[in-house]
Amino acid sequence: MLTWLRKRIPGFGALALAGTLLSGGAQAADTIKVGILHSLSGTMAISETTLKDVMLMLIDEQNKKGGVLGKKLEPVVVDPASNWPLFAEKARDLISNQKVAVVFGCWTSVSRKSVLPVFKELNSILFYPVQYEGEESERNVFYTGAAPNQQAIPAVDYLMKEEKVKRWVLAGTDYVYPRTTNKILEAYLKAKGVAPDDIMINYTPFGHSDWQTIVSDIKKFGSAGKKTAVVSTINGDANVPFYKELGNQGIKATDIPVVAFSVGEEELAGIDTKPLVGHLAAWNYFESVKSPENTKFIKEWHDFTKNPKRVTNDPMEAHFIGFNMWVKAVEKAGTTDADKVIDTLPGTKAPNLTGGTSEMLPNHHITKPVLIGEIKGDGQFDVVSKTGMVPGDAWSKYLEGSKDLIGDWKDKKCGNYNVKTNKCGGTSS
Amino acid sequence: MRVRNIAALLFLTFCLCTGLIANAHAQSFEEALAGFTTDEYSDTDKAITELAASGNPRAADIIGALQDGRLYFNTDAKKVYIKDKSDVPQDAATGTPASGVSADDLSPVRLNNRLRRTVDAALGGLTLLSNDPGRRFDAAQSVFKSREESALSALDTAIGKETDPRIKRALMEARAAILASKTDAAENVRLGAIETIRARGDQDALGLLSGIAAASEGPLRNAAQAGIGAIQAKLALWNNLQNVWYGLSLGSVLLLAAIGLAITFGVMGIINMAHGEMVMIGAYTTFVVQEYIRSHNPALFGMSLFIAIPLAFVVTGIIGIAIERSIIRFLYGRPLETLLATFGLSLILQQAVRTIFGANNREVGAPAFMSGTFDFGGLAITYGRMWIIAFAIIVFIALQLVLRLTPFGLRMRAVTQNRRMASAMGIDTNRIDALAFGLGSGIAGMAGVALSQIDNVSPNLGQSYIIDSFMVVVFGGVGNLWGTLVAAMTLGVANKFLEPFAGAVLGKIVLLIFIILFIQKRPRGLFALKGRAVEA
Incomplete structure (x- = not known):
């Protein structure tokens, strides 16, 4: 009975909570849609709800500044309900049906792995804001959290x-x-x-x-x-x-x-x-x-949430950096076309909240202070x-299987390039 | 140089408290205090050491305030203040209330771990002669840890004066700790010190001896290693007892979580997947009670759990009755539908709590009697766990008494044994069903109060206990409260004996496999009910 229940639980979660998703509804043609793929229910809601809120705030601020490329940004929020297969479904829905230009989302590595094939197949962009285990560099994913x-x-x-x-x-x-x-x-x-x-x-x-x-x-x-x-x-x-x-x-x-x-x-x-x-x-x-950027960010956050006690944290800053990098890249490329933005993003710089400037690297990770x-x-x-x-290192220097690998989407167009054998793919041993 | 200074000054402080030296130190005292006003860790470090060495009678108070985070400074005025219990700043140098100081101009003196150790060591040396026996004992313990050689003379004075045998022993041990690791002490002195440490025989002593064994040679090393062996042998025995204690503690948590289910599932036969959510609501009731007390009457905080227990019982009991009346009574005899309905209900309750209280964990504080540890022989027993075991036993006994001795218990047992016969005897079976379900839910709510002390108070709290609860009830034998008790304790103790060598993950798997095999052999659990009730 136990295994039976365990198997059923995620399925029930999906059924019961599918109704809670919020979607953009009727939309004007001259907006750029931004997908937000964070769990608002289930176990991961504890961490991810905040990230949805911070994205809404960042989009709101950007719209006050006139949007991007003269168009307003329109957030599209979906709820994958802490259910890993549902993450992939929702990602597909965002990209194929809602036609979003970019997605900010995921928390756990397993949710990222679950949406990865969808982003590759439909060629879209995912900004992933959480510190993770590394050993990955994908063309469609930008990792704004910390590598090991x-x-x-x-x-x-x-x-x-x-x-x-x-x-x-x-x-x-x-x-x-x-x-x-x-x-x-x-x-x-x-x-x-x-x-x-x-x-x-x-x-x-x-x-x-x-x-x-x-x-x-x-x-x-x-x-x-x-x-x-x-x-x-x-x-x-x-x-x-x-x-x-x-x-x-x-x-x-x-x-x-x-x-x-x-x-x-x-x-x-x-x-x-x-x-x-x-x-x-x-x-x-x-x-x-203590930095002027951080003081401003915290004040905006308290005003936006109307709660002076809401705390800020590291993945929120990652979204702040990632979102600003995306805006800059889109403005530089002059389009939201995924291929062009992916090629423009490496080298893009955006301020972080600790008083420095972070840069997107060719391996799709960013520079950060520790x-x-x-x-x-x-x-x-x-x-x-x-x-x-x-x-950020996509591949750890201390592991046998990955010490000779690098991710380089600028020159080598490869996520796991072996610098010893000068070949794309495979491991280093 | 520094070390010798402190030694000399401590000696002077303790032995020659005359006005002769006061002037000479007044200046260094003022200088030391100024070190706190720069907001640099290295300056603070120097200030603490200088202050401890200054021999000023205020030193212990100031460093104590620093330890509690009550020491503040004003950069412009270069002055240091102590905030007392009611947040009124006092001039640290004189201890008199400071006038004309606004709280906005004050920043706390910051500490990091290295500084905290300096503080502990300094305070240890300064409070060895305190009038308060508790502080003297703490001072001895912190000297034992810091092994600051400068405290040696103060220790000798303190040992000479001490009358309390427990503190005297702690002081002797602290002295031994310093001597044993003092490389320039005579060998027989160090050997004697090692014996004293060996007699202490706890985890800290083991750590100290391991350090000495690694850093010395010859007879010292042998003595230290013999000491390590003796302590380890003694600890190994206590270790088993510790496992039993941990097992009982885990078992009592399982018992609390499962005992309400033993009524609803075990006695009434309802597969209630929302049982965990009743536990969760009980925990949130505790949170609400504590919030109310914090904002209205902070003095009552120590009583918050005693207020929360009956409240949680009433709140979850009423919710339970409402669930029974509105959903479950239509589904008697259809276990699969009951399972689905209550599972859906559990998701609704979780999301409702998430909407009302937010997805984040809520802070439930532990009253003073629930925090801390005491040593019982070689066992370190935490008060929180001990009271939870006691609470679980009280709940169990109370429930048995209700079922055995009250008219309601009698009727409930009659209904579960033979519903139609009970009905024919004039028992309102519908009412009994509702009340029994309310009782089971209410007990789950009380369990939630206890669990709020050891686990997250989050909307997911119940989920982590529901599988374990079913496991306990099924293993113990459906319909048997004693079975639930024995099953909970068995699983708890077995888990804790498996964990050290199998690991937490594998330990849990091994237990699950064991239960699956056991249920194959005895489908009705440990204590199977016999007789006609089973067939009905």
């Missing part, structure tokens, strides 16, 4: 240098992003001379809520006389009980710091952060960053380290 070298590796470097960490716990939720990131980190740590005995890797199921054993294991692992840190790729919902258990068992940031890659301002909004003060997160943006923040008592982050602009 823009988040995980600088975070580990920070802990090695500032906290003198010698022993590492890599804890993650059991799916592709943590597994790939941890594989990269393990290879990186070993390359830095960390003994295999000093690395503990642990995976937990989605939504894991009983962390007693794992937290006490971490405590044990941390009492071997060497400074220990936890690198957490624990996803979404499982974080709250994890941090609560850390607080309960009295593991303080001064003893065993935890650096997280999926915990931002939004996630902390649901926790009492007092016991977590000092634990770390690595992102490319924090709401607490920020390390310590959790404060009020649920915000105190930035303790900031790097210069780091270009």
Whole structure:
């Protein structure tokens, strides 16, 4: 009965919630349509609803400035309901029926993988705003979130240098992003001379809520006389009980710091952060960053949502950068034609919210600074380290299968070009 | 140089509290305070150390305020302030209320992890002679961790004065920790220190000895390694007990989630897929109660859970009755339709909560009695988990009493055993059905109050428990509350013994396979009901 239910659940979700999708309705011919493909219901709604709102705000602002190419932008919002096959259906609907010029969307890697064939087949553009595991570079996708070298590796470097960490716990939720990131980190740590005995890797199921054993294991692992840190790729919902258990068992940031890659301002909004003060997160943006662009963005966001308490976070900034890059590319190309815009985008520059300028690279990733923040008592982050602009690597230098690969859609027209064999496709070994 | 300074000054502070040296230090005290006003981590670090060394009686208060995030500075005036409990700024240098300071001009002195360690070490040294036994104990613990050699003389003074045996032991251990890792101490002193640490025998002691074993040679190394072996052997035993405790704790969570279902599914035979949502609504009730208390009467916060429990029971109970009256009563005897209808209902409830409260997690705070840990032998027991186990047991007993001793329980049992006969005896079976469903839902709501303390309060809360709840009820035997209890505890303990070596993912798979095989062998679960009721 259990498997039967599990199989049925996504299907029911789709049925029951298909009715909730909002669509553009009647539209004037002289608008440019922008597709927004974020879950507004189901498990991922917790993270993705905000991104839909920020896109609506950005489009609204752009229209106030006169739109793009003299035309107004028209948002088309659909709800893929946290259901991976439905993402592909909705993407097809956006491109074929609604004729959108570009789509901003997806959160989980599996949803991105699910819509990928659709974007290739129908030749459209997807802006993907979330930090992910890398090992991908597609012609139709622009990755505005962090690749592992823009988040995980600088975070580990920070802990090695500032906290003198010698022993590492890599804890993650059991799916592709943590597994790939941890594989990269393990290879990186070993390359830095960390003994295999000093690395503990642990995976937990989605939504894991009983962390007693794992937290006490971490405590044990941390009492071997060497400074220990936890690198957490624990996803979404499982974080709250994890941090609560850390607080309960009295593991303080001064003893065993935890650096997280999926915990931002939004996630902390649901926790009492007092016991977590000092634990770390690595992102490319924090709401607490002081810059004129960020102050303006936060004010616009509060005005738009009519809620002065709504927090901002890293994937929102990614959409901000991606949207501005798309606008610039369309204006430069003079058309919204997908092929022309795809060719124009690499090299396009747009300001980010931390006071710098990001650039779209030929591998369809962008340059970003890496920020390390310590959790404060009020649920915000105190930035303790900031790097210069780091270009995103589509393929990790630390993995056997990908160290010789690059993505280059400008000259080589190839997402996995092998610089050793000078051939497109395949792996590097 | 720095280290020696602190040592000398601490000594002076503790032994020669005379006016002679006060002047000499007044200046360094002022200078140290100015270090807090630059908003640079390195200056703050220096300021803390200098302040601790200044010997000023205000030092402990100021550093304590820094630790609690109550230390503020004004860049222009180069002054440092402490905010007291009611947010009124005081001049840090004198401790008198500061007049004419607006809160807008003040920024907090920021800390990072490195500074927090400096603060802990400094405060540890400064509060070893505090009048408050709790603070003395904490100070001993933080010296044990920081192993700051400068605290040695203060420790000796403190040990000489201490009368409380527990604190005295902690102080001795802190002293031993410093001596054992002090490379220029005599070997027999260090060996003696290692013995003291070995006797402490906990996780921290193990970490300390491992460090010493790695960094030394000869008899020291042997002694440290012998100590490690002894502590590990002792911890291994406690480890098993710890697993049992974790298992009981997980089992109590499963029991809470499943016990309401044991009524609706187990006793009434309704496959209620919206059961998890009742748990979720109970958790949200807690959130609403806490929000109300926060804005209206913060003093009551400690009582928030006691207010939330009956409220959650009433709210979810009423929703349960409404569901039974409006949907389920038309579907008795049609399990598949009931399943579909309640599943649809669960999605509607989830989306409704998402619309009302937003998709984000809501913060439910833990009252003071639910937070923290205490050590029981080698077990670290968290208060939150302990109270949840107690709550689960109380709910279980209360439910048994209701079913056994009240007229309603009697009628309910009569209806489940033989509906037509009960009806013929004049029992209003419709009413009993509604009330029983309300009871099951209400208990789920109370479980939600407890779960809000350990899990996310989000619209998805219920989903993560529904499969586990069905598993517990089916495994325990449908229609049997004792079966539910035994099943929940068995699954909890088995899970926790599997987890350390199989991992959380594989552990769960192994358990599921076990249950599938078990159900093949005994389709009616652990405690099968016998007799005519089963066939009906």
